[in-house]
Amino acid sequence: MSDIETFRSEARDWLEANCPAGARGPDSVLPDVVWGGRRQTFAHDDVKIWLERLIERGWTVPRWPTQYGGAGLTEEQDKVLREEMRAIGTRSPLFSFGMAMLAPVLMEYATEEQKLEHLPKIARGEIRWCQGYSEPGAGSDLAGLQCRAVREGDHYTINGQKIWTSDADVSDWIFALVRTDTEVPKHDGISFVLVDMETEGVSVSPIELISGASPFCETFFDNVRVPIGNRVGEENKGWTIAKRLLQYERSMLAESTGVGSGASTRRQSLLEVARESLATPEGQLPDAGLRDELVQYEMDRLCYGATYQRSTDAAKAGQGMGPESSMFKLYLSEMNQRGSDLRQRLVGHVSLVWDGEDVPAEEREMTRGWLYGKAGTILGGTSEIQMNIIAKRVLGLPD
Amino acid sequence: MALVLTEEQELLRDSARGFVADQWNIDRLRKLRSMSSGRGHDEDLWKQMAELGWTGIPFAEEYGGLGLGYAELGVVLEELGRGLVVAPFLSSIVLAGSAVALGGNDAQRKSLLPGVCDGTRLLALAYQESPRHDPYAIATAARLDGDDYLLSGRKVLVLDGESADLLVVAARTGGSTGDRDGLTLFLVASDVPGLTLKRNVLLDSRCAVNIELDNVRVESNSVLGAPGTGADVLDEVFARAAVALSAEMLGGIQESFDRTVEYLKERDQFGVKIGTFQGLKHRAARWFCEVELTRSIVMDALRAIDEQREQQAMLASACKARASDTYRLCGKEGIQMHGGMGVTDEADIGFFMKRARVSELLLGDSTYHRNRFAELGGY
Numbered sequence: 004m005s006d007i008e009t010f011r012s013e014a015r016d017w018l019e020a021n022c023p024a025g026a027r028g029p030d031s032v033l034p035d036v037v038w039g040g041r042r043q044t045f046a047h048d049d050v051k052i053w054l055e056r057l058i059e060r061g062w063t064v065p066r067w068p069t070q071y072g073g074a075g076l077t078e079e080q081d082k083v084l085r086e087e088m089r090a091i092g093t094r095s096p097l098f099s100f101g102m103a104m105l106a107p108v109l110m111e112y113a114t115e116e117q118k119l120e121h122l123p124k125i126a127r128g129e130i131r132w133c134q135g136y137s138e139p140g141a142g143s144d145l146a147g148l149q150c151r152a153v154r155e156g157d158h159y160t161i162n163g164q165k166i167w168t169s170d171a172d173v174s175d176w177i178f179a180l181v182r183t184d185t186e187v188p189k190h191d192g193i194s195f196v197l198v199d200m201e202t203e204g205v206s207v208s209p210i211e212l213i214s215g216a217s218p219f220c221e222t223f224f225d226n227v228r229v230p231i232g233n234r235v236g237e238e239n240k241g242w243t244i245a246k247r248l249l250q251y252e253r254s255m256l257a258e259s260t261g262v263g264s265g266a267s268t269r270r271q272s273l274l275e276v277a278r279e280s281l282a283t284p285e286g287q288l289p290d291a292g293l294r295d296e297l298v299q300y301e302m303d304r305l306c307y308g309a310t311y312q313r314s315t316d317a318a319k320a321g322q323g324m325g326p327e328s329s330m331f332k333l334y335l336s337e338m339n340q341r342g343s344d345l346r347q348r349l350v351g352h353v354s355l356v357w358d359g360e361d362v363p364a365e366e367r368e369m370t371r372g373w374l375y376g377k378a379g380t381i382l383g384g385t386s387e388i389q390m391n392i393i394a395k396r397v398l399g400l401p402d
Numbered sequence: 403m404a405l406v407l408t409e410e411q412e413l414l415r416d417s418a419r420g421f422v423a424d425q426w427n428i429d430r431l432r433k434l435r436s437m438s439s440g441r442g443h444d445e446d447l448w449k450q451m452a453e454l455g456w457t458g459i460p461f462a463e464e465y466g467g468l469g470l471g472y473a474e475l476g477v478v479l480e481e482l483g484r485g486l487v488v489a490p491f492l493s494s495i496v497l498a499g500s501a502v503a504l505g506g507n508d509a510q511r512k513s514l515l516p517g518v519c520d521g522t523r524l525l526a527l528a529y530q531e532s533p534r535h536d537p538y539a540i541a542t543a544a545r546l547d548g549d550d551y552l553l554s555g556r557k558v559l560v561l562d563g564e565s566a567d568l569l570v571v572a573a574r575t576g577g578s579t580g581d582r583d584g585l586t587l588f589l590v591a592s593d594v595p596g597l598t599l600k601r602n603v604l605l606d607s608r609c610a611v612n613i614e615l616d617n618v619r620v621e622s623n624s625v626l627g628a629p630g631t632g633a634d635v636l637d638e639v640f641a642r643a644a645v646a647l648s649a650e651m652l653g654g655i656q657e658s659f660d661r662t663v664e665y666l667k668e669r670d671q672f673g674v675k676i677g678t679f680q681g682l683k684h685r686a687a688r689w690f691c692e693v694e695l696t697r698s699i700v701m702d703a704l705r706a707i708d709e710q711r712e713q714q715a716m717l718a719s720a721c722k723a724r725a726s727d728t729y730r731l732c733g734k735e736g737i738q739m740h741g742g743m744g745v746t747d748e749a750d751i752g753f754f755m756k757r758a759r760v761s762e763l764l765l766g767d768s769t770y771h772r773n774r775f776a777e778l779g780g781y
């Protein structure tokens with residue numbers, strides 16, 4: 004048997020022996036995502052047991068080196084593992100900003116000590132991270148940030164405010180951009196620091212969104228003392244790291260089904276929704292306009308899917324994606340908004356109900372998802388900023 | 403098949419790109435459009451392309467082809483499209499050639515395809531009768547007369563029909579206009595009595611003919627394959643040809659986009675390059691996305707033909723719809739961003755807009771293909 008086939012059969016045996024009933028197959032109770040962190044709770048024991056076993060094996064992040072909590076698998080082994088998981092209807096539910104955004108920049112820019120300190124905790128889902136980039140005065144113009152870090156002996160004292168910090172109220176640590184030099188051009192005075200949110204002087208205050216939820220917060224720093232050793236990379240060289248992390252963020256957004264697309268909870272295709280709503284179980288949909296819009300959306304999805312596959316195939320062939328990741332962010336977020344918007348119009352009056360006695364819980368969630376989805380074209384760099392990036396970095400248009 | 407070019411395909415692309423650069427320039431379109439008779443393409447150029455083997459790419463080796471796939475054909479077509487080259491690829495190789503390959507009996511394939519593959523025989527497909535692409539809207543009648551058929555009717559927009567020695571004519575042996583059933587394909591020599599060709603030069607300097615058939619007598623062995631199978635063959639031919647045409651369109655899409663982006667970097671107004679204006683930057687960025695999406699769906703749809711994927715026909719419609727819309731966008735933005743230069747005959751950008759318009763309507767524009775996609779997908 005070839006090495007890879009041996010790996011496959013071992014993986015299969017292990018999964019068979021270790022994946023609990025509640026974490027596989029049609030009756031799986033696995034949530035879409037387990038975000039991890041000190042406050043993580045589990046509604047079902049099977050989910051907890053499954054996660055513990057995956058962690059033990061390094062299979063929450065199979066490709067990471069073992070010393071950082073992974074299993075050191077090759078790309079091929081990773082693919083086989085995912086196939087085998089899919090075959091029994093399971094997956095690793097652990098996902099986090101730490102995994103998708105912070106870890107890759109730590110691997111690239113952090114000291115060995117920092118990697119050994121933080122990466123295993125991300126792999127094990129012990130620490131949940133949030134992103135302290137935006138400030139009230141620095142959104143699209145991120146480099147204009149003011150949150151100040153002053154060096155005093157072996158630590159920095161941080162004062163200032165962050166805003167739109169997703170999940171700050173349920174996170175344990177924050178990776179933040181701070182200003183360490185005010186005398187130089189704005190990009191040259193920024194440092195990248197890691198802050199334990201239990202440190203004295205850190206406080207958060209949730210912000211309510213149009214969807215009614217409060218998934219993000221204001222984060223305040225009031226004389227917060229952070230060891231110098233928590234800085235990643237050189238002092239004042241944080242902007243390079245910040246930008247690299249944004250590329251990972253955009254890739255993450257391009258891979259996910261998209262904020263508010265409702266795709267993860269969507270049990271029905273839009274065609275099925277349309278059939279039900281228009282009371283046309285078969286034959287041609289009676290509203291020619293809706294039909295056309297539906298088809299356009301489905302075709303766009305095919306085009307997007309092929310583009311995504313092309314970039315994956317190109318990456319495998321060593322022709323990696325650079326600033327083109329902006330295209331994915333731009334297109335996907337708008338396409339998802341269109342899909343969600345079309346769905347809401349298809350279901351008609353129930354989509355208008357905010358709350359009440361006669362509305363299915365799932366519909367209420369879809370309405371909230373549609374509202375939340377409005378953020379898709381703003382977070383992670385607005386659509387306009389993505390277009391600026393494409394114009395400058397991909398097309399080389401002058402400033 | 404991965405959505406990247408293999409090394410062999412990259413070599414093919416480079417050689418096609420080099421060939422077009424050496425042997426062709428857009429200025430030729432200005433000459434072709436003023437020719438009122440003769441072939442609408444350059445015979446010598448065609449011969450050279452045949453010698454390179456390109457005309458045989460999609461055909462089986464037993465018929466003299468190279469036995470390659472649409473992925474390869476697409477690579478060549480894209481380069482030809484980039485240069486707006488005029489050559490009977492779509493008409494002879496893709497449309498009529500695949501009609502013979504898919505619908506012909508063994509004897510017909512053996513007698514016709516070798517000549518198609520080596521470029522010595524030119525075929526053209528005469529199907530369209532209605533103003534817009536509508537494959538079953540065929541009224542042309544084929545009446546049995548003893549052992550022969552008599553064909554009567556009118557065909558339009560027969561691409562490169564002026565150069566073809568043999569026409570594949572779609573006619574009715576049953577049913578009535580609009581029916582899928584009752585269509586039969588006939589092989590008809592273009593110089594038979596009762597057949598009149600009217601030569602038109604199209605907007606984009608290519609040639610097409612309209613054809614009158616007045617009791618044209620053909621023998622029963624000129625039926626391609628079996629009587630009544632016309633729609634089966636045409637459906638498949640169009641599903642392939644829509645993708646091949648899209649690949650050619652992709653070349654023009656990319657080239658007109660690239661040229662316009664260059665212009666944005668060159669042209670000064672208000673003391674700065676016009677490419678500094680955000681109003682133009684953002685449009686260029688969106689346009690870039692459309693070009694990339696088109697490239698992806700074209701590559702995927704080409705491979706779907708080679709892999710005989712079940713969804714091929716739907717993908718073909720998604721592909722042609724996208725290519726049509728994107729090429730139209732190229733025409734619109736390309737001209738607009740060139741300002742007054744854009745509407746002069748001197749600037750090349752207008753030729754891309756003209757090719758875009760003809761390509762868009764050939765084999766169905768985006769609304770046609772959305773509707774087709776809907777039908778195939780059960781919407």
Ligand SMILES: Cc1cc2nc3c(=O)[nH]c(=O)nc-3n(C[C@H](O)[C@H](O)[C@H](O)COP(=O)(O)OP(=O)(O)OC[C@H]3O[C@@H](n4cnc5c(N)ncnc54)[C@H](O)[C@@H]3O)c2cc1C
Pocket residue numbers: 133134135136137138141142143144166167168169170219378381382383384385386387388391
């Ligand atoms: C749901 C959600 C979650 C978020 N999570 C986080 C998080 O976890 N951490 C974090 O740090 N941030 C987070 N953000 C913040 C997000 O990154 C910012 O909202 C975003 O960068 C835009 O900044 P802004 O809100 O200040 O808008 P502004 O920058 O004020 O933009 C206002 C408008 O002006 C346009 N505009 C601005 N500059 C230009 C320009 N140069 N050219 C053309 N148009 C321009 C914008 O496109 C926009 O339409 C989140 C935001 C949302 C909505």
